[in-house]
Each structure stands twice: as C-alpha cells, then as structure tokens.
Amino acid sequence: MGLLSNETRLAALLCASLALAVYLLWRIKEARSKRARLPPGPKGYPIIGNYYDLPAEGSHLQYSEWKKSYGDLIFLNILGRNILVCNSRETVMDILHKRGANSADRPRMPILERWCGFGWAILTWKYDGEIHDRRKMIFQSMNKDTMPHYEQYMHKEALDLARRILATPERFLSLIDRMTGTTIIRIAYGHAVYTEHDQWIGLVNNVNGSFREASKAPGTHIAEVLPLLTLFPAWIFGRKEAKAFKACYDSMNDMVNLPYNMAKKQVERQEAAPSMTRWLIEQNMTPDGSIANEHMIKEITAESFSAGADVTEAMIKVFILAMLVNPDIQKKAQAYIDAVVADGRMPTFSDRPLLPYIDGILKEIMRWKVVSPIALPHQLTNDEEYNGYFIPAGTMVVPNSYECARDESIFPEPEEFRPERFTDGVKLFTNIVEPRDFAFGYGRRVCPGRQIADSTVWITIVTMLYVFDIRKATSPDGQPIEPDLVLENSTITSFPKPFVCDFIPRSAQHIEILNATYDFVLPSATTKPVPNAV
Ligand code: HEM
Numbered sequence: 001m002g003l004l005s006n007e008t009r010l011a012a013l014l015c016a017s018l019a020l021a022v023y024l025l026w027r028i029k030e031a032r033s034k035r036a037r038l039p040p041g042p043k044g045y046p047i048i049g050n051y052y053d054l055p056a057e058g059s060h061l062q063y064s065e066w067k068k069s070y071g072d073l074i075f076l077n078i079l080g081r082n083i084l085v086c087n088s089r090e091t092v093m094d095i096l097h098k099r100g101a102n103s104a105d106r107p108r109m110p111i112l113e114r115w116c117g118f119g120w121a122i123l124t125w126k127y128d129g130e131i132h133d134r135r136k137m138i139f140q141s142m143n144k145d146t147m148p149h150y151e152q153y154m155h156k157e158a159l160d161l162a163r164r165i166l167a168t169p170e171r172f173l174s175l176i177d178r179m180t181g182t183t184i185i186r187i188a189y190g191h192a193v194y195t196e197h198d199q200w201i202g203l204v205n206n207v208n209g210s211f212r213e214a215s216k217a218p219g220t221h222i223a224e225v226l227p228l229l230t231l232f233p234a235w236i237f238g239r240k241e242a243k244a245f246k247a248c249y250d251s252m253n254d255m256v257n258l259p260y261n262m263a264k265k266q267v268e269r270q271e272a273a274p275s276m277t278r279w280l281i282e283q284n285m286t287p288d289g290s291i292a293n294e295h296m297i298k299e300i301t302a303e304s305f306s307a308g309a310d311v312t313e314a315m316i317k318v319f320i321l322a323m324l325v326n327p328d329i330q331k332k333a334q335a336y337i338d339a340v341v342a343d344g345r346m347p348t349f350s351d352r353p354l355l356p357y358i359d360g361i362l363k364e365i366m367r368w369k370v371v372s373p374i375a376l377p378h379q380l381t382n383d384e385e386y387n388g389y390f391i392p393a394g395t396m397v398v399p400n401s402y403e404c405a406r407d408e409s410i411f412p413e414p415e416e417f418r419p420e421r422f423t424d425g426v427k428l429f430t431n432i433v434e435p436r437d438f439a440f441g442y443g444r445r446v447c448p449g450r451q452i453a454d455s456t457v458w459i460t461i462v463t464m465l466y467v468f469d470i471r472k473a474t475s476p477d478g479q480p481i482e483p484d485l486v487l488e489n490s491t492i493t494s495f496p497k498p499f500v501c502d503f504i505p506r507s508a509q510h511i512e513i514l515n516a517t518y519d520f521v522l523p524s525a526t527t528k529p530v531p532n533a534v
Pocket residue numbers: 122123124135184303304305307308309311312313315371372375376377378439440441442443444445446447448449450452453454
C-alpha cells in the first residue's frame with residue numbers, strides 16, 4: 001500500500017491536469033496574441049504563403065508598392081519562412097543598426113553552400129565563430145600602409161580604362177567590366193592583368209558563367225522550394241544538373257586556390273607586389289615558416305575578388321548614365337576639376353578634399369540608382385519586439401535600400417540626379433543623410449570592402465570627366481539615342497541595361513596628359529596594353 005490515499009492521488013492528478021491545461025491555454029493564447037501582433041502584410045495562401053506574390057527579380061519594387069498599403073514594416077511568409085521587410089530608413093536603422101546584435105545572422109543559403117561550392121564565403125555565414133576574425137582580417141588588410149598601394153592600383157586601372165576607351169569606345173561597357181575585375185585582382189593578389197585573355201580574368205568568368213548556369217537549372221528552383229533536398233547530392237536531378245553544379249563547385253574551388261597559390265609563391269620568392277594576400281601572409285608568418293590561418297587568408301581574398309567587382313562595375317555604369325542625361329552637371333563637374341588641375345595635370349586622390357562636387361556626384365550615384373537594392377538579407381537570432389509588433393526569432397530581415405534612397409522627405413524629387421543635395425561645390429553638407437549608409441549594407445554585416453569600392457569609383461569618375469565629354473550617341477537620322485534609365489534587376493545586383501554613348505576626348509592636350517600620367521603612375525608596370533592614344 002502506498003503512502004498516499006486514492007483520494008489524495010486523484011486530487012494531485014486533477015491539479016496537475018488543471019495546471020497543464022492552464023499552461024497550454026496560456027501558450028495558445030500567447031501564440032495567438034503574438035500572431036496578432038505580427039506586422040501587417042499581404043495575406044498569402046496556405047502552406048506556400050506569399051510565394052506567388054513576389055516577382056523572381058526586382059522584389060524591392062513590389063515592397064515599395066506594398067508600402068502604400070501596409071507601411072514601413074511588412075511581414076511575409078514564404079513556404080514557412082518568415083520575412084520582415086524594412087521599408088524605410090528609420091525601420092532599417094532601428095532593426096539592423098540599433099538592434100544589430102540580434103540581426104547580424106544570415107539565413108542559410110543551402111544551394112549556394114552545398115551545391116555551388118560557395119560555403120567558404122562569409123556572406124553565406126551566420127554571425128558567429130570565425131566570421132569575426134575574417135571580417136577583422138579584411139579590415140586590417142586595408143590599412144594606412146597598404147591603402148596607398150591600392151590607391152595606386154586603382155589610379156593606374158582608371159587611367160588604363162580611359163586609354164582603352166579612347167582606342168575602342170564602342171566597347172566601353174565590357175571595358176568597365178574588365179577594369180573592375182583587374183583592379184580587385186591587383187588589390188587582392190598584386191597581379192597586374194595586361195592581356196585580354198588573362199587566366200585570372202578567365203577564373204572570374206568561369207565562376208560567373210557556371211554560377212549563372214547552375215542558378216538556371218531546374219534543380220535550383222525545386223530546391224528553393226524544398227531546401228531539404230540539398231542534403232542529397234545534385235545528381236538526384238539527373239546527369240545534366242549534376243554537371244552544372246559540379247562546374248560551379250570546381251570553378252569556386254579554383255578561384256580560392258589558384259590565384260592564392262601563385263601569389264604565395266611570389267611572396268616566398270620575395271617578388272610579390274603589395275596586396276591583401278602578401279600583407280596577410282606576412283602578418284601570419286610563424287617562426288617555423290608556416291602560415292597561420294592560411295585557409296582564412298585564401299578564402300577572404302577570394303571572397304573580396306568575387307564580391308567586389310560586379311557591384312563596382314554597376315556603380316560606374318550608373319555614373320555614365322547620369323552624365324549622359326545630365327550634361328549641365330557634367331560641365332559643372334569638369335569646371336571644378338579644371339580649376340583644381342589648372343597646372344596641366346590630371347586629378348589624383350590628393351585632390352579629393354578640393355573636389356567636393358565630385359563627391360556630391362558619387363553620393364548621388366549611390367542614391368539615384370541603388371545597385372544593391374535589398375543589400376543582403378539578415379536574420380534575427382532571438383524574438384524581437386518593435387513598436388508593439390512581435391517578430392519571431394529566425395525571421396529573415398530584408399532592408400529595402402531602394403526605398404530608403406527615394407524618401408521624398410529627405411530627397412525631394414528622388415528621380416532627379418542632383419549632386420547639389422550634398423554639396424554647394426565648396427563643401428559637403430553634413431546635415432543630410434549619407435547614401436553610403438544604405439549603399440553598402442547594414443549593422444555588423446556592413447560591406448567590409450566599401451572603402452575600396454568608394455575610392456575605385458571616385459578615381460574612375462574624376463579620370464573619365466577629365467578626359468572625356470560623355471554624350472548621347474546619335475542614330476543614323478541624327479537623333480540622340482535616349483538610354484533606358486530603369487535598371488535591370490538580378491537577384492542581388494541591379495545593372496544599367498546595355499546602352500550606347502559617345503566618348504569625345506576633350507582635347508589633344510588632355511590625351512597627351514593622360515598618356516604621360518599613365519606612364520608616370522606605377523612606372524614599373526612597363527608592359528603597355530594599349531599604344532599611346534593620339
Ligand atoms: C560599389 C561596390 C560595392 C557595393 C555597392 C557593395 C555592397 C555590399 C552590400 C550591400 C553588402 C551586404 C551588407 C549587409 O549584409 O548588410 C556587401 C557585403 C559584402 N561585401 Fe560589398 N560592396 C561593394 C564592393 C565590395 C568590395 C570591393 C569588396 C571586397 C574588397 C566587398 C566585399 C564584401 C563582403 C566580403 C561582403 C559580405 C560581408 C558579410 O557577410 O559579413 N564588397 N557589400
């Protein structure tokens with residue numbers, strides 16, 4: 001016989017059941033109340049949620065449209081994944097900057113990681129473990145000792161671009177594409193690209209080409225809906241699919257290993273030009289001659305190489321578009337440059353403080369057409385309460401940078417290209433929102449390459465404006481050809497659609513000075529890719 005009577009046992013059982021029922025009711029009520037406190041958003045369908053509400057590309061346009069109905073915060077659910085869209089500068093800053101400790105993760109990108117071989121790139125990682133060391137390494141490799149070398153590379157490549165455009169102006173789009181690649185290759189590895197068919201450029205092309213193929217493969221679309229499938233090898237979709245993903249995987253692998261191994265050999269032979277790789281190897285060299293953290297060094301240099309070129313290219317093309325449709329601004333910028341270089345030389349980085357109007361143009365390029373319109377998604381680590389709303393842990397946070405740049409209360413008539421928002425030509429205004437704050441992403445995941453990107457675009461702008469009048473091309477019947485100002489959206493980066501224009505050298509003297517400057521900057525790089533233009 002037990003110590004408790006049957007009545008007592010029954011009473012205890014009843015009490016426990018009651019407590020459990022109360023607890024369950026409370027949980028259900030709380031879940032309901034939390035659900036009721038989710039931010040508003042389009043209703044969606046059972047299971048698939050808002051899957052069909054979003055276009056495959058250019059989702060920022062739909063978010064901006066929804067802002068009219070739902071406001072600054074929009075909550076979506078796509079196939080079970082919660083998504084919070086921050087549709088104003090205030091909400092972006094509050095969630096991604098002020099609450100940055102809780103919003104620094106990334107959603108998993110299993111297709112990129114497992115099938116495309118991109119798992120080594122920090123942009124696919126959660127915000128823990130080695131990512132801190134890697135981001136620190138990138139920042140540290142851009143320091144006061146290395147930046148002057150990188151600036152010389154940027155300057156040389158900008159001059160080289162101007163000379164190539166002089167020689168074959170009709171190829172200006174592909175030349176800009178090439179130049180942003182060669183600049184970052186030089187910064188990352190110290191390698192100067194001279195020939196058209198350089199193997200290093202080939203590596204980037206292989207990666208881009210195979211990645212495009214893999215993204216188009218039906219398996220990718222199916223796995224987007226059912227990410228668990230990425231736990232299996234890609235050949236479950238057949239031989240063709242497996243081949244596409246393998247090509248992607250192999251090209252990513254090559255990009256991590258081949259340039260690094262070549263640069264490392266040059267460092268060992270003490271023949272390496274300054275670069276991120278050289279600097280990081282030297283900093284991590286141990287007394288026994290081995291390199292500490294070598295896997296990190298080769299992966300972050302490869303990531304800089306792959307992450308930097310496309311977006312910089314898009315920004316420079318936006319600059320050309322802006323000049324085409326704003327000839328008065330172009331003239332004004334040239335007048336400022338001419339006043340600073342009146343002694344018959346080209347502008348250099350040391351002129352930057354004297355040329356606030358060029359910085360005004362650069363800021364307006366970042367604002368006018370945001371080339372990373374939704375940056376990269378972040379993810380909440382824990383539940384979040386914001387303005388009375390409940391946002392569950394694991395929610396993917398999408399900043400609508402495009403909308404931030406079009407806030408009429410800050411930037412009246414946002415469609416207009418107007419550097420005067422930021423400068424009177426004598427100084428830069430300090431009381432206006434800084435477009436870099438939305439062009440390069442947010443909080444703890446802000447772009448670690450932004451200083452390089454900013455300087456590359458600045459020196460390119462000032463060089464192009466010094467050498468050329470950029471004008472609309474004319475059709476055979478003599479009419480100016482209007483460029484399409486609407487950007488073409490891909491998943492992450494938006495690009496100007498292919499367009500034509502004329503590059504008219506400003507005078508024979510400008511060309512002479514260009515050629516002389518080209519010979520003067522980094523004179524040790526003697527192999528000349530283009531004969532002196534006349
Ligand atoms: C105009 C050129 C560039 C633009 C507009 C740009 C923009 C961005 C944006 C919007 C992000 C996402 C930030 C976020 O998650 O909130 C990002 C991330 C990143 N960018 Fe850039 N970027 C540029 C150039 C570069 C360059 C030159 C490098 C390398 C030297 C670079 C390396 C990276 C890396 C490694 C990340 C991932 C950071 C992380 O996930 O923690 N970017 N960039």
